Amino acid sequence: MITPENTAQAPEPGKRDFLKLFLGGGIVAWLIAVCYPILAYLKPPVQSEVEVHSVKAGKLSAFEKDSGTIVRFGNKPVILIRTANGNLRAFSATCTHLACTVQYRKDFGVIWCACHNGKYDLNGRNISGPPPRPLDEYRVVVQGEEVFISQKS
Amino acid sequence: MKYLIYILGFFVGSNGLVFGQAQKPVDQCVSCHNDLGTAEAELFKHDIHFAKGISCADCHGGDRRATEMEQAMDKKAGYIGVPKGDQISAVCASCHSDPEKMKRYHSSLPTNQFENLKASVHGKLDLSGNNRIVQCTTCHHAHGIVSVKNPASPVYPLNTPATCGKCHANPTYMRTYNPSLPVDQLEKYRTSIHGIRNKKGDPKTAECASCHGSHDIKSVHDAKSSVYALNIPATCAACHSNAAYMKPYGIPTDQFEKYSRSVHGVALLKKHDVSAPACNDCHGNHGAAPPGVESISKVCGTCHALNADLFSSSPHKKAFDERHLPECETCHSNHEILPPTEKMIGTSADAVCSRCHSEKENEKGYVAAQQMRSLIDSLINEEAKAQMLVSEAEQRGMEISDAKFKLRDAHQAMLQSRTAIHSFNEEKFAETVKPGLATIAVVKSEAKGAVEEYYFRRTGLGIATLIITILAVSLFLYIRRIEKNGQRRIKL
Amino acid sequence: MKTLLRKMYKWIDSRVELDDLVKFMGKKYVPINRHSIWYYFGGVSLFLFIIQVITGILLLMYYKGSEDLAFESIQFIMSKVQFGWLIRSIHSWAANLFILAIFVHMFSVFFTKAYRSPREITWLTGMVMLLLAFGFGFSGYLLPWNELAFFATRVGTDIVGILPVIGEPILVFLRAGEDVTGGTLSRFFGIHVAVLPGIFTVLLTIHLLLVQRQGMSEPIDAHHDTERKTMPFFPNFLLRDLLFWLIVLNILAILAVFFPWELGKKADAFASAPAGIKPEWYFLFMYQTLRYLPAHILFVDGELLGVLLFGAAGVLWALVPFWDKKSSRGEQNRFVNYLGLFAVIFIIVLTIIGWLI
Incomplete structure (x- = not known):
């Protein structure tokens, strides 16, 4: 000393x-x-840890029936759809036409792109407007109350 | 000698036409049936096959020389009666698919019709499952067959629509094969320019076979079909780009050329995006006609719905209608629709607005165009700046995926503002642009922050280095001092 | 304040007889001679090891040792965690400087014959620690689960596999299977953060205790000096040690900021190996030698022979205190000097060749 x-x-x-x-x-x-x-x-950093292979979308109860939520998946947005009968589906939220972010339209019951009125059905298929391809699908896994979205391999 | 010929004739008479033409013997079938005065015999007199010396027996079998009916129409002599089902086409194909035989009749007809038919939609099995749906006679008839150039032929251009319509305009019949296929093609066709001219007796205008082909008709979903989405422009262009062929009609022939350069043509023909519009998507297919001036925005609006809605409720709608200006086409042209740029709007010489608006004429729109241009320009400039800042931060090895993610929103605002232009209303337009500018401001500040962080790291290192250096130097001096005081030991 | 410190010292002293230790330390002298500079490299290695422990523990707070998350978690550390980039870069740089420092330390000990009796155990523990340091480097390299690490690990473990009889089982043990997979990552992770540090700490304690107990070795020629210069270990030598540590720390900080350690692309087992896959520089001389060996030398697989030769050379090297009797008797042994010189030149030349090619 x-x-x-x-x-x-x-x-x-x-x-x-x-x-x-x-x-x-x-x-x-x-x-x-x-x-x-x-x-x-x-x-600990403010933003929760980023995992690109799968993300925790949130609590099941947070997703109302007949609604869509944009979830951040790495650098890309993913739209999580809860259908009127409670099924969960997730698709890439990037419109296949000019890469705008799509949204769920309750009134039409379709996934809709605000930029050029492109429409996709709830299976992600392009059904109307300019989108040339369907939306890529993601896998949704529910573990207890938590909803996880992961890449389809 | 005569005896020999007789034997030879007998030998081959039942199964071939090998010596038929050369010999021209008395054809007992014709002579008897003519006497009977049957419709078939009557028709056959005008048949091209009859003119070429082909006998009834060549299709129906039997012995054409036998004077007695029992002998002539004896199954042992190869008589088959009225051919049924696939037998019909087989009989026709026995010559028409054989280039050697056809050459003997000095025919220039192709010999692949039957092969094509078999591969076509019509070559599928019928309800019984034993025969093909369509046989040669379905379209060509049996006993009065004449050249396709002969106006009496059921497949003469003026007659084709009715011939096809026999089945295709019959909902009861079509339901049994393809219930979802419309049956109004003939009806629509008659409303089209093609159909009207056809009715008036112009064999040059397109009829069913012009687009669909004849023997080789394929489903519209078949990529090899001439009416498959990707092939339609070429199919239409076959006539419409042929200046000599189109001369009597006095319409341009550069549509295909222009279309190929257009955003739609590139999408369809280069990118093979089958959802991109081909000729028929705007002009109609069976009812093909140019859309009317007022209906253009509706036609374009089937895909460009937002733009069409905005346009219809914009001040331009009335102004265009009054001046009989075709709606979308006035600014975007028709066949050669190029990807729009922000240069289209505004008051510069190359902007479309300046065609009608100037400082003196329609000046309200002039001001609006100026303002909208400056807004979209600032959005584009700001986005580019933000992009640059983001890539600068990225180049410095900073992680700014958050800001990059937000840039998507800015890009989206840019795209939406381009749609919003069709409201031709500055306020509505500004509403779309403003959030985009706000997002860009956030992205810029985040990217700037990242660049600053980069310099902060270096400053931090500078400070840390300074501290360590000061510490090291003082430690060094301290050691020297201790050693100056001799090897004195330190007590605690 | 001072009385409080004194009281605390007394309190501890009465329980663990701290006074003896202080007296021992106070009496300890470090010889001064023309080779004194080399004494500091042991301390520098120790310092770098301490840095590795601290930054390693910090990285453990966020790192996730699984195939799915390893790469992403490091990306996260580098981008989202404050100073995460610094901690990781220091860990990577310090790892390399650590190996460099112990290389220098080992060769200085070798050339000054400091391994000679009675310091054989110190030398042996040091040699084992060198091996462990290689193990640290090899296992740690895979942890970011990036392309380069993935293929380097594949190649590295392949070399183990060519050993007869035991090669295959060791390969399977290391890889946790036939191929490099997520299982390998978990295994390497465990080895890197638990197995190796545990063994290393035990050896390091023995090594340091022996150094303290036996004092610094003096070169053979220094024995003949009539006047022996010394300096007190405490505080003079210790402060000089600290001075060196500060300089090393500064170098580390500069390296970490100006040459942040790259992360590269995430490993993909199905992707083709990127061009120019090379092991870390400290394996390069062995790797390069193996590449130069012909495929077969007298019916024996060339690579196998190379691996065996390196193994034999290592063992010979580790056992130098036992066969170099001359040095232990205090006589000059030129053969050892030439051998050492050959080893240094061999390693430097092949490393440079491996680096350039």
């Missing part, structure tokens, strides 16, 4: 104080420089 008293006696008192000030201050600053990143690292 180094305490100022026990260490060697300096020839000039003025210089000693200056050097020890630097040394002590340096140690404190160094400790801060090391501890700050570590403490910041340990603070």
Whole structure:
């Protein structure tokens, strides 16, 4: 243990104080420089952890019947549809026409793209408007109360 | 000699036409049946086969020389009576599918009709399951067969619609094979330009076979069909792009060329997107005719519904109708519809708005066009800037997938604003653009934040390095001082 | 404040006789000679190991050792966790500097013959720790589950597989199956964070205790000096050690910020191997040698012979204190020097060749 008293006696008192000030201050600053990143690292990030293979969409009860919800899946949006009779289905929410984000239209009972009125049925098939291809389907798994969406392999 | 010929004739008479033409003997079938005055015999006199010296027995079998009915129509002599079902086509094909025989009659007809028929929709098995649905005689009839160029032929262009319509306009019959297939084609056809001209006696206008083919008719869902979505433009172009053929009608022949360059043509012909419109999607197929000026927005609106709705409720609707301007076409043209750009709107010389609007004329729209252009320009510029910031942050190795995700919204706002232009209303347009600009602002700030974070890391490193260096230097000085004081030991 | 510290010291001293230890430390002197600089590399290796432990524990807070999540979790650490990029980059860089430091440490000990009696155990534990460090590097390399790591692991474990009789079982044991899969990842993860650190810590404790107990070795020629210069271990040597550590820390921080460790593409077992698959640099000289060997040398598989030769050389190297009797007697042994020189040149040249090709 180094305490100022026990260490060697300096020839000039003025210089000693200056050097020890630097040394002590340096140690404190160094400790801060090391501890700050570590403490910041340990603070859990605001956004929950991203898993690209599957995402937790939320509680089953959060999805009303006859509704659609956009869920973020990695970098892409996925639309989770709960049909009027309670079935859950998930499709890529990226319109196959010009990559707008699609939504669920309760009044038509279809997946609808606001940009050019493209429509997909609840199996993701393009049924009207400009979309050239069906929406990619995702797998929905319900574990207890939790709804998970995962990529179809 | 005569004896020899007789024997030879007897030998081959029942099963072939090998010497029939060369010999021209007295044909007992014809002479008897003519005397009987049956309709078949009457018709057969005008038949092209009769003219070529082909006898009844060549199709029906039997002995054409025998004077007695029992002998002539003896099954032992190969008599088959009236051919039934597939037997009919087989009899026709025995010559028409044999290039050698056809050559002997100096015929230039193709010899693949029967093969084509077998592969066509009509070549499928009928209700009994024993025969094909359609035999040669179904369209060509049996005893009065004449050349397709002869107006008396049931497959002469002017007669084809009725011939096909015999079955295809009969709902009771069609239901037994394909209940979902419409039966109003003939009716629609008669309303089309093609059908009207056909009725008037113009054999050059398209009839059923012009588009569907004759022997090789395939289902519209068959990729090899001439009326499969991808093949339609070429099928129509076969006549409509033929300047010499179309000369009497005085209409342009560059539609196919223009269409191929258009956004629709590229989608269909290059990208093979079968949902992209082909000729028939706008002009109709059996009832093909150019859409009327007022109905253009409805026709385009079958796919471009939002644009059509916005247009119909816009101030342009009335203005266009009054001036008899074709709706969508006025700005977007018809066959050569190119992908629209933001340059179309505004008041510059290349903008379509400036064709009608100027500072002096229709000035209200002039102002609106100017404002909408500046809004969409700022949206595009801002999006590009945001994109640049995002890629700059990415290049610096920063993770900004969040901002990239939001950029999608900005892109969407851009696309929606292009649709919203058709309201030709600045306020409505601004409503679409504003959220996009707001999202872009967020993306930009996030991307800037990421770039700043990059520099923060370097500053942080600088500070940390400085601290460590100061510490190291003071430690070094400290050690030196200790050692200056000799090898003194330290007590705790 | 000071009286409180003194009281606390007294309290502990009365229970564990701390005074003896302090007296021992106080009496400890470190010889000063022209080879003194090499003494610090042991300390630097220790420091880097401590950094590895700390950053490793921090990474464990977010890392997920499964095929599905390993890559994504590191991506997450690098992007979402504050300073995650720093922690991971330091862990990766420190791993490499660690191996470099122990290489330097080992060769300095070898050339100064510090392994000679009575420090045979220190040398042996050090050699085992070098092997373990390789194990750390090899197992840790796979954990991000990226393309490069995946194929490097495939190639690396393949080499084990060519050993006769035991090769195949070891290969299956390492890979947790016939091929590199998610099972391999789990296994390597366990080895990297539990098995190796456990064994390493035990060996390190023995190593350090022996160094403290026996003091620093002096080169053979230094024995003949009439005047022996020394410096107190505490605080002089310790402070110098700390000074070195600070410099290393600074280098690490600069490397981590300016050359952040890449993550690359996620591993895909069905993708074709990317061009230029190479092992980590510290395996490169062995890898390159194996590549140069002909397919067959006198009916024996060339690669197998190479692996066996490296094994034999390693054993010979590890046992140097036992066959180099001359050094233990305090005599110069030029053969050992030449052998060491050959090893250094061999490793450097083949590493460079492997790096360039």
